[in-house]
Amino acid sequence: MNNFLKKPQLTACHECDALQIIPVIQMGWKVNCVNCGHLIMRLPRHGLQSPLAFYLTVLLLLIFANAFPFLSLNIEGRIQQITLFESVLILQQYHMGMLAIVVGFTLIIAPFLEALLVIFIVLSIYFHWHFSWLKKSLKWVGKIQFWSMLDVFLLAVLVSFVKLTDIAEVVVGTALLCFVALVFVYVYSLRSIDFGWLWSHLRQWESNNQ
Numbered sequence: 001m002n003n004f005l006k007k008p009q010l011t012a013c014h015e016c017d018a019l020q021i022i023p024v025i026q027m028g029w030k031v032n033c034v035n036c037g038h039l040i041m042r043l044p045r046h047g048l049q050s051p052l053a054f055y056l057t058v059l060l061l062l063i064f065a066n067a068f069p070f071l072s073l074n075i076e077g078r079i080q081q082i083t084l085f086e087s088v089l090i091l092q093q094y095h096m097g098m099l100a101i102v103v104g105f106t107l108i109i110a111p112f113l114e115a116l117l118v119i120f121i122v123l124s125i126y127f128h129w130h131f132s133w134l135k136k137s138l139k140w141v142g143k144i145q146f147w148s149m150l151d152v153f154l155l156a157v158l159v160s161f162v163k164l165t166d167i168a169e170v171v172v173g174t175a176l177l178c179f180v181a182l183v184f185v186y187v188y189s190l191r192s193i194d195f196g197w198l199w200s201h202l203r204q205w206e207s208n209n210q
């Protein structure tokens with residue numbers, strides 16, 4: 001498996017645009033800009049296994065967080081359970097269609113897409129599947145990450161949880177526990193992968209195939 005840079009590569013610093021050559025480095029090493037010290041590339045210590053394990057966990061937790069009830073409300077003996085998708089539908093029912101679209105996209109669609117794309121890219125590099133649209137997929141991951149707002153939603157849920165306890169008995173659902181775990185695992189997933197390194201892999205493939 002190509003789990004480290006085999007050839008020095010010319011690259012530009014994202015912070016100061018200084019052009020420089022990244023030397024051949026091993027797993028667990030990192031490269032800082034010679035001009036401003038900005039981190040240019042960090043190779044994960046355990047190669048592709050770490051991001052693959054983290055993003056598969058993210059995908060599983062996403063499925064559980066969407067499949068089970070998020071919260072149960074007991075208002076004067078009436079028990080109502082709600083899932084993440086139902087919370088989006090409720091926004092639509094209260095004529096907040098645009099908000100429902102934004103919440104549905106940032107909370108459900110974007111995290112699922114990001115996890116699936118990263119797993120697909122990592123598996124492709126691991127098994128040497130040379131798909132022509134890998135670079136496009138990696139570009140999309142960068143765009144989708146901008147819209148993934150799991151942590152913001154968790155904060156909003158915690159605030160709502162405190163307020164709801166004043167008017168009803170609130171029972172935490174399995175999905176909420178999965179969602180809390182998801183936010184923490186997602187943060188570690190981002191730390192486990194270096195997208196500059198993935199780009200280098202794809203560039204090396206291109207130059208090898210020319």
Ligand SMILES: [Zn+2]
Pocket residue numbers: 013014015016017018033034035036037038
């Ligand atoms: Zn720099």
